[in-house]
Amino acid sequence: MAASVPPSNSGLPSRAAELDAPAFSPLYQQIKTLIVRSLQAGEWKPGEAIPSEIDLASRFKVSQGTVRKAIDELSTENLLVRRQGKGTFVATHAEQHVQYRFLRLAPDDGEEGGAQRRLIDCKRMRAPADVAKSLNLKSGDTVVLIRRVLSFRGSPVVLDDIWLPGQMFKGLTAEKLTEYRGPMYRLFETEWGIRMIRAEEKIRAVAADEAAAELLQLAAGTPLLSVERLSLTYDDKPVELRRGLYNTSSHHYRNELS
Amino acid sequence: MAASVPPSNSGLPSRAAELDAPAFSPLYQQIKTLIVRSLQAGEWKPGEAIPSEIDLASRFKVSQGTVRKAIDELSTENLLVRRQGKGTFVATHAEQHVQYRFLRLAPDDGEEGGAQRRLIDCKRMRAPADVAKSLNLKSGDTVVLIRRVLSFRGSPVVLDDIWLPGQMFKGLTAEKLTEYRGPMYRLFETEWGIRMIRAEEKIRAVAADEAAAELLQLAAGTPLLSVERLSLTYDDKPVELRRGLYNTSSHHYRNELS
DNA sequence: GAGTGGTCTAGACCACGGC
DNA sequence: CCGTGGTCTAGACCACTCG
Numbered sequence: 001m002a003a004s005v006p007p008s009n010s011g012l013p014s015r016a017a018e019l020d021a022p023a024f025s026p027l028y029q030q031i032k033t034l035i036v037r038s039l040q041a042g043e044w045k046p047g048e049a050i051p052s053e054i055d056l057a058s059r060f061k062v063s064q065g066t067v068r069k070a071i072d073e074l075s076t077e078n079l080l081v082r083r084q085g086k087g088t089f090v091a092t093h094a095e096q097h098v099q100y101r102f103l104r105l106a107p108d109d110g111e112e113g114g115a116q117r118r119l120i121d122c123k124r125m126r127a128p129a130d131v132a133k134s135l136n137l138k139s140g141d142t143v144v145l146i147r148r149v150l151s152f153r154g155s156p157v158v159l160d161d162i163w164l165p166g167q168m169f170k171g172l173t174a175e176k177l178t179e180y181r182g183p184m185y186r187l188f189e190t191e192w193g194i195r196m197i198r199a200e201e202k203i204r205a206v207a208a209d210e211a212a213a214e215l216l217q218l219a220a221g222t223p224l225l226s227v228e229r230l231s232l233t234y235d236d237k238p239v240e241l242r243r244g245l246y247n248t249s250s251h252h253y254r255n256e257l258s
Numbered sequence: 259m260a261a262s263v264p265p266s267n268s269g270l271p272s273r274a275a276e277l278d279a280p281a282f283s284p285l286y287q288q289i290k291t292l293i294v295r296s297l298q299a300g301e302w303k304p305g306e307a308i309p310s311e312i313d314l315a316s317r318f319k320v321s322q323g324t325v326r327k328a329i330d331e332l333s334t335e336n337l338l339v340r341r342q343g344k345g346t347f348v349a350t351h352a353e354q355h356v357q358y359r360f361l362r363l364a365p366d367d368g369e370e371g372g373a374q375r376r377l378i379d380c381k382r383m384r385a386p387a388d389v390a391k392s393l394n395l396k397s398g399d400t401v402v403l404i405r406r407v408l409s410f411r412g413s414p415v416v417l418d419d420i421w422l423p424g425q426m427f428k429g430l431t432a433e434k435l436t437e438y439r440g441p442m443y444r445l446f447e448t449e450w451g452i453r454m455i456r457a458e459e460k461i462r463a464v465a466a467d468e469a470a471a472e473l474l475q476l477a478a479g480t481p482l483l484s485v486e487r488l489s490l491t492y493d494d495k496p497v498e499l500r501r502g503l504y505n506t507s508s509h510h511y512r513n514e515l516s
Numbered sequence: 517g518a519g520t521g522g523t524c525t526a527g528a529c530c531a532c533g534g535c
Numbered sequence: 536c537c538g539t540g541g542t543c544t545a546g547a548c549c550a551c552t553c554g
Contacts, residue, residue, distance in 0.1 A: 024550080026523055052539060063525045068540085076334075078516050084540045085532035102515050198516040204506035205463035205481035223463035223481035229515075248462035255513060257360050257487075258336050258456040282531080284542055310520060321544045326521085342521050343551030 031060055031070040039079065039090060040234045046092035046189045050080065053088075079197060093185035093196065100183060102199055102229070105158065105246060106254045113153055120215065121147040122174040124166055131163045134230055134241045142166035146177065149215055156216045157251055163241040168194060194239055199231040203253065212245050225253060289318055289328040297337065297348060298492045304350035304447045308338065311346075337455060351443035351454065358441060360457055360487070363416065363504060364512045371411055378473065379405040380432040382424055389421045392488055392499045400424035404435065407473055414474045415509055421499040426452060452497055457489040461511065470503050483511060 035050075044050045053071065057064045071088055074080045081089045093101055100115070107113075127135070127143040137143070143163050150158035162184075164172070169192055180187045188194045206226045213220040224245045231240040246253065293308070302308045311329065315322045329346055332338045339347045351359055358373070365371075385393070385401040395401070401421050408416035420442075422430070427450055438445045446452045464484045471478040482503045489498040504511065 028523075049539095054539090065526085066524060069523085071540095082540065083533090085534080085538080087539060104513075104515070198514065201513040201515060203461065203483065203511040203513065204509075205483045205504075207481050221479075223465050225461065225463045225483075246463075251462075253461040255362075255459040255461065256456065257362070257459060286542075312520085323545085324543060327542085329521095340521065341552090343519080343553080345520060 027062055028066050028069040028073075031056075031062060031067060032074060034060065035070060035074060036079070036234060042193060044090050046090045046195060047095065049087040049089050077197075091195075092189060093183050094189070102185070102196070102231070103158075104253050104255060105251050107152065108250050108252060111153075115158075116151040116154075118149045118151065118156075119146070119174060119178050120149060121145065122172070122177060127163070131241055135163065135165055135238050137165060144169055144172050148177075152251070155247075155250075157247045159212055159215050159245045161243045163243075165239060168192060168239060195233055196231040196240065197233055199229050201230075202228045206245070208245070216245070216247050218247060218249075222247070224248070227253070285320055286324045286327040286331075289314075289320060289325060290332060292318065293328060293332060294337070294492060300451060302348050304348045304453060305353065307345040307347050335455075349453075350447060351441050352447070360443070360454070360489070361416075362511050362513060363509050365410065366508050366510060369411075373416075374409040374412075376407045376409065376414075377404070377432060377436050378407060379403065380430070380435060385421070389499055393421065393423055393496050395423060402427055402430050406435075410509070413505075413508075415505050417470055417473050417503045419501045421501075423497065426450060426497060453491055454489040454498065455491055457487050459488075460486045464503070466503070474503070474505050476505060476507075480505070482506070485511070 035056075038044060038050075050056070051059070053064050053067050056067045056071075060067065071080060071082070075082050075088070078091055081091050083089065122144065124142050124144055127137050127139060127141050129139050131137075131143060132139040132141060135143070143166050146160070146162040146164070148160050148162070149156045150160070169188075171191075176187070176191070177184070185196050188196070204226045205223050208216065208218060208220055208222045208224050210220050212224065213222065216224075225248050227242075227244040227246060229240075229242040229244065230238050231242065233239050293314075296302060296308075308314070309317070311322050311325045314325045314329075318325065329338060329340065333340050333346070336349050339349050341347065380402065382400050382402055385395050385397060385399050387397050389395075389401060390397040390399060393401070401424050404418070404420040404422070406418050406420070407414045408418070427446075429449075434445070434449070435442070443454050446454070462484045463481050466474065466476060466478055466480045466482050468478050470482065471480065474482075483506050485500075485502040485504060487498075487500040487502065488496050489500065491497050
């Protein structure tokens with residue numbers, strides 16, 4: 001970390017031997033990288049507070065303002081959560097102000113109400129080619145397939161097929177899933193230390209096939225929202241492929257554009 | 259604008275006579291409001307540069323850092339665009355790095371390729387109740403209804419019904435729409451000074467009815483993505499209701515979650 | 517070289533939360 | 536009361552753009 005005198009870009013990253021590359025990284029960017037490394041290494045766990053800005057500033061030998069800018073960005077990226085007067089905390093999928101941070105489904109009338117989960121299946125198998133490709137696995141690697149249904153006010157609305165790298169999720173069993181109270185992503189954090197940071201979704205309209213129709217209690221051929229979600233952890237490493245079918249007869253997928 | 263000495267919240271807004279309200283608004287927030295007012299009033303037009311940070315700082319009698327923070331936020335809200343070495347510019351739907359800033363449809367294979375537009379209809383009428391409600395109009399107010407089809411590589415993919423407040427869009431005719439080259443939102447900016455800032459979408463899966471099926475050249479009953487978009491201008495005032503039907507057989511709606 | 521945004525620092529003070 | 540994040544200032548220097 002460049003000290004007080006000329007901040008002449010003498011930090012850790014950048015300075016790579018790539019010709020004609022910009023190869024300039026501001027100090028606060030380097031601090032960001034260092035903080036993310038610590039998060040990744042588990043130095044501070046989800047829900048815990050990280051050191052205060054002043055502490056971090058002295059640790060990295062930079063001014064508080066520089067640490068502040070780094071934390072600001074990590075905060076807008078939802079890796080950290082600032083709480084005035086209390087401190088800065090590692091973001092978590094539990095106790096998040098909203099449960100189901102990644103589920104964009106909303107009831108047409110306002111009435112929220114929690115979801116009931118029903119586990120249909122949970123097994124280990126060899127990854128199909130397309131799944132392997134999305135998860136950056138070798139074809140033939142083992143994956144966990146979870147199939148489940150979410151119901152709202154008694155009506156089944158979401159059918160999810162969830163694919164996870166078998167290597168990462170050792171000991172994931174149907175029992176663990178059914179026993180656990182709380183969001184699945186919270187279980188992933190506490191049990192395997194895997195945090196979903198962001199996700200990319202591809203959405204289309206499809207007709208319900210026989211299997212889906214039965215599980216969602218509707219007629220085959222009914223139009224359903226198909227939501228394919230690839231969830232990523234630090235460094236944009238993909239760790240979950242989720243294929244959901246949503247019955248949108250009384251719910252909708254909401255999105256904000258800007 | 260509070261001068262150099264105690265920045266004791268003596269700005270323009272806040273300080274309202276509302277009891278037990280927080281009633282504290284940081285300086286940079288007040289600056290933000292002032293800048294938005296100028297944008298709204300058309301002091302700087304889309305695509306133009308706004309005054310430099312130093313100029314604005316002296317104009318508002320605050321430090322450059324405070325103006326900077328205000329502009330930073332307006333920039334992440336996509337109202338302004340910063341360009342190092344050149345200045346800060348009013349965001350526009352034209353010449354935006356991507357055309358169709360609000361259209362989240364992507365082809366399944368990477369191949370981009372522009373859209374062909376075909377205008378089906380453009381007429382003025384009394385607003386249906388639901389449309390009036392969404393657009394904050396009185397039922398019976400006149401609205402413009404535009405119906406059009408977007409095609410990619412020759413295949414019709416999107417059928418849009420676009421509802422606009424008649425009062426705001428005086429002189430909008432089918433001719434104007436067909437003549438104009440470039441995104442519709444750009445036309446709205448130049449012709450009526452109306453800028454779409456952000457939008458909210460509700461997405462569901464529906465079956466194609468006869469009319470939609472014919473226009474999109476597919477069988478009735480085919481599952482389609484229904485995208486209802488409410489576009490807002492400054493102050494979150496709704497100015498467009500757009501109901502789109504997307505054929506997602508070779509395209510998908512992409513979304514980023516974080 | 518002049519002008520613009522971008523980074524970094526140092527220090528003062530304010531608002532909030534909890535002991 | 537103290538410690539935390541939040542705001543504001545002032546000034547220095549860097550990187551980018553353009554004439």
